[in-house]
Amino acid sequence: MYKLSKSISRLRIKCKNEPHGCAATFPLSEEYCHSTACLFEPVACPHQGCGAQVLRRDLETHAQRCEHWRQLCPMGCGTLLSLQTQAQHNCYRQLRQECEAQRQTHRAIAATLQRKMRKMQNTMAHMKRQIGLICESLEVLDSQEENTGETSTTSTSSSSSTSSSSS
Numbered sequence: 001m002y003k004l005s006k007s008i009s010r011l012r013i014k015c016k017n018e019p020h021g022c023a024a025t026f027p028l029s030e031e032y033c034h035s036t037a038c039l040f041e042p043v044a045c046p047h048q049g050c051g052a053q054v055l056r057r058d059l060e061t062h063a064q065r066c067e068h069w070r071q072l073c074p075m076g077c078g079t080l081l082s083l084q085t086q087a088q089h090n091c092y093r094q095l096r097q098e099c100e101a102q103r104q105t106h107r108a109i110a111a112t113l114q115r116k117m118r119k120m121q122n123t124m125a126h127m128k129r130q131i132g133l134i135c136e137s138l139e140v141l142d143s144q145e146e147n148t149g150e151t152s153t154t155s156t157s158s159s160s161s162t163s164s165s166s167s
């Protein structure tokens with residue numbers, strides 16, 4: 001019995017990654033140990049959102065070219081770099097672009113406010129004209145009333161004068 005287990009543990013087995021190209025053979029007891037280091041073991045890409053399974057020996061190459069590669073700018077400007085942007089990334093230019101974009105949004109907001117103000121000014125001018133017209137028509141009414149009053153007094157005075165002149 002002791003002999004049998006000893007011979008089993010001595011039995012060399014092939015790596016389960018043989019189909020991927022691993023030619024290693026080892027005692028059964030070392031299978032786990034080998035699989036953690038086997039270059040032909042499929043492992044997951046560490047980049048978030050990738051999900052690719054690559055052989056351990058290809059992982060470094062894949063990770064460097066993986067389109068899900070993301071890293072904060074090592075200079076500390078706070079930009080999240082991707083493969084496409086890291087080559088031409090320049091902290092100063094990036095910050096200037098962000099600043100320019102912000103300035104443009106501010107300009108757009110200012111333009112909208114100006115448009116609204118002009119609209120309000122137009123409405124106010126229109127209202128002023130309306131009020132002016134109303135005032136004018138009221139003045140006309142007033143003067144008409146005054147005129148009728150005056151004519152009545154003048155007519156009475158003239159009649160009295162004529163009466164006095166006749167007597």
Ligand SMILES: [Zn+2]
Nearest residue numbers: 015017022038
């Ligand atoms: Zn192997």
Ligand SMILES: [Zn+2]
Nearest residue numbers: 045050052066
């Ligand atoms: Zn990947």
Ligand SMILES: [Zn+2]
Nearest residue numbers: 073075077091
């Ligand atoms: Zn940067």
